[in-house]
Amino acid sequence: MARAKKSNREATLDNLRNEALKIRRNVWRALRAAGSGHMGGSLSAAEFLAALYFHHLKIRPDEPDWPDRDRFILSKGHANAALGAVLAQAGFIEDAVLDQFYAYESLFGMHPDIKMAGVEMSTGGLGHGLSIGLGMALGARLQKKKFRTIVMIGDGELQEGSNWEAAMAAAHQKASNLTAILDYNKVQQSGHVSDMLALEPMASKWSAFGWAVREVDGHDMDQVVGALDALPYEKDKPSMIIAHTVKGKGVSFSEDTHLWHNNMVPDDVYEKALAELGEPV
Amino acid sequence: MSAASTTPAWVEKVQNQSRLSFGLAVTDMAARDDKVVAVSADTLDLIGLREMVAAAPDRVIEAGIAEQNAMGVASGMATTGMRPYLCGYAPFITARSMEQLRNDVAYAKQRVVIGAACSGIVLGVSGGTHHALEDIALMRSLPNMTVLVPADAHEAWHLTQATENLDGPSYIRLGGKMDEPPVTAVDASPVIGKATTLRRGTDIAVIACGVLVVEALAAADELAGEGIGVRVINMHTIKPLDRDTVLAAAAETRGIVTAEEHHLTGGLGGAVAELVAEEHPTRMRFVGMPDEFAIVGPTPKVRERYGMSAANIMAKCRELMS
Numbered sequence: 001m002a003r004a005k006k007s008n009r010e011a012t013l014d015n016l017r018n019e020a021l022k023i024r025r026n027v028w029r030a031l032r033a034a035g036s037g038h039m040g041g042s043l044s045a046a047e048f049l050a051a052l053y054f055h056h057l058k059i060r061p062d063e064p065d066w067p068d069r070d071r072f073i074l075s076k077g078h079a080n081a082a083l084g085a086v087l088a089q090a091g092f093i094e095d096a097v098l099d100q101f102y103a104y105e106s107l108f109g110m111h112p113d114i115k116m117a118g119v120e121m122s123t124g125g126l127g128h129g130l131s132i133g134l135g136m137a138l139g140a141r142l143q144k145k146k147f148r149t150i151v152m153i154g155d156g157e158l159q160e161g162s163n164w165e166a167a168m169a170a171a172h173q174k175a176s177n178l179t180a181i182l183d184y185n186k187v188q189q190s191g192h193v194s195d196m197l198a199l200e201p202m203a204s205k206w207s208a209f210g211w212a213v214r215e216v217d218g219h220d221m222d223q224v225v226g227a228l229d230a231l232p233y234e235k236d237k238p239s240m241i242i243a244h245t246v247k248g249k250g251v252s253f254s255e256d257t258h259l260w261h262n263n264m265v266p267d268d269v270y271e272k273a274l275a276e277l278g279e280p281v
Numbered sequence: 282m283s284a285a286s287t288t289p290a291w292v293e294k295v296q297n298q299s300r301l302s303f304g305l306a307v308t309d310m311a312a313r314d315d316k317v318v319a320v321s322a323d324t325l326d327l328i329g330l331r332e333m334v335a336a337a338p339d340r341v342i343e344a345g346i347a348e349q350n351a352m353g354v355a356s357g358m359a360t361t362g363m364r365p366y367l368c369g370y371a372p373f374i375t376a377r378s379m380e381q382l383r384n385d386v387a388y389a390k391q392r393v394v395i396g397a398a399c400s401g402i403v404l405g406v407s408g409g410t411h412h413a414l415e416d417i418a419l420m421r422s423l424p425n426m427t428v429l430v431p432a433d434a435h436e437a438w439h440l441t442q443a444t445e446n447l448d449g450p451s452y453i454r455l456g457g458k459m460d461e462p463p464v465t466a467v468d469a470s471p472v473i474g475k476a477t478t479l480r481r482g483t484d485i486a487v488i489a490c491g492v493l494v495v496e497a498l499a500a501a502d503e504l505a506g507e508g509i510g511v512r513v514i515n516m517h518t519i520k521p522l523d524r525d526t527v528l529a530a531a532a533e534t535r536g537i538v539t540a541e542e543h544h545l546t547g548g549l550g551g552a553v554a555e556l557v558a559e560e561h562p563t564r565m566r567f568v569g570m571p572d573e574f575a576i577v578g579p580t581p582k583v584r585e586r587y588g589m590s591a592a593n594i595m596a597k598c599r600e601l602m603s
Contacts, residue, residue: 135355161349165349
């Protein structure tokens with residue numbers, strides 16, 4: 001019995017790993033279609049996006065505005081290639097939309113647009129998502145709805161002071177139906193976060209702001225799923241998952257460097273990236 | 282039945298102060314609509330929300346002195362079907378949280394109603410950090426935004442109620458802790474986007490908003506004694522601008538004077554000029570704050586110093602008559 005359960009979980013994890021690989025391949029595909037784009041922060045978020053859309057979130061891809069759906073906000077909106085990828089894989093949008101990244105009149109631009117199916121809020125200006133997510137969480141509470149709100153934020157983004165207003169407010173409101181996932185890839189546009197405007201100590205800072213904090217390896221699907229399954233972490237507190245990740249994860253030349261925060265993607269780069277990523281099942 | 286007994290209870294409570302009209306109107310709406318929620322940036326008393334705190338405490342979200350977060354929270358709540366009314370100080374709820382206002386509210390087209398107290402130079406002695414003389418320009422430059430400037434507490438009550446029928450964001454410019462002489466009737470029913478004409482002269486048209494409407498009326502009454510017929514238009518909606526009323530004024534009078542407690546850059550005067558320049562060019566004069574930061578001082582004296590007065594409106598009308 002325990003053996004069967006374990007193998008079910010392994011099958012789930014393998015499936016999610018495969019979806020994460022597809023996200024990475026689709027990110028490079030969208031970037032090649034656009035000619036360039038934000039690969040670094042898109043690739044670091046792949047495991048969590050796969051686990052959210054194929055395991056955790058209560059959503060209906062054929063009914064994107066279902067009132068009781070869980071809400072997900074990509075506050076680090078420049079990783080929209082990865083959001084588009086997972087929305088296509090989950091069936092919110094047509095797969096062909098991924099080839100319309102940055103295209104004239106496309107709803108799939110550099111940053112998320114609320115007009116596209118599955119997108120809960122237009123983001124891209126940094127430091128906005130957590131406040132909006134808190135508003136959604138309070139809206140759920142006031143209407144006695146069970147849906148949960150999850151906001152993915154970036155580390156460089158945390159240099160915007162508005163996040164800390166939201167952090168204080170969410171704790172004050174005891175918004176235990178709100179979760180933040182920090183895609184902590186340690187690199188921002190101009191260099192390593194620690195060299196630009198340091199954010200450490202990260203975990204104790206969030207704890208001090210009144211959040212229940214967990215740290216995980218954001219590329220270890222077992223830990224990713226475990227962190228999501230255990231939500232919420234404490235009664236009357238918002239939850240923070242600090243996901244230690246690698247910017248540009250999965251392709252040797254794009255990992256851990258600001259040079260691939262936002263870069264050109266000619267065909268040869270695309271071919272090389274996909275060859276390194278390998279084929280999904 | 283005497284007139285007094287039919288006067289609604291809110292009239293006395295608002296004490297001729299539009300800021301209180303906003304909070305009390307929200308409280309009134311909240312009693313009949315459980316989706317109405319107030320978000321306050323440390324303005325519970327300033328905006329008249331104490332009654333709502335007592336009646337519906339769950340639906341008053343005190344966000345603290347943190348306008349950026351308050352704006353985002355209001356937007357997020359609106360996406361879930363709540364009807365948020367966001368209360369703040371005009372100088373801070375616009376400029377401090379402008380990016381949230383633009384992205385989360387206007388760009389995402391969320392139905393957030395912003396009540397902005399202490400606009401213009403209501404906080405005269407506080408100095409330039411606390412004056413809001415650019416808020417109309419900021420708000421009307423945003424697509425999707427409705428911009429309202431009530432002339433008094435009565436109109437503020439009715440316009441706040443009228444936002445129930447809007448499906449996009451709106452901004453209501455309010456006064457502070459000082460008397461705003463009534464110029465509209467208690468039972469007036471202002472329609473968003475439709476100006477009201479308070480005097481029907483045909484020599485000069487004065488298009489005014491907010492606290493300058495009472496000055497425009499005083500100017501018109503004085504000029505009537507000189508045989509000059511002034512049309513006084515209360516432009517309580519800056520956006521969408523009432524094109525028909527403005528263009529009729531351009532066509533039927535010798536010129537238009539605009540009057541507002543706002544910088545001459547980008548406010549009501551700019552909005553009217555943009556329209557008539559293209560559709561019906563006419564001579565214009567502008568009453569408002571020149572392109573400088575105001576001095577410190579009691580509000581009436583500061584207003585007078587910069588010409589936001591009946592006397593200056595009369596002077597501008599006479600210029601257009603000559």
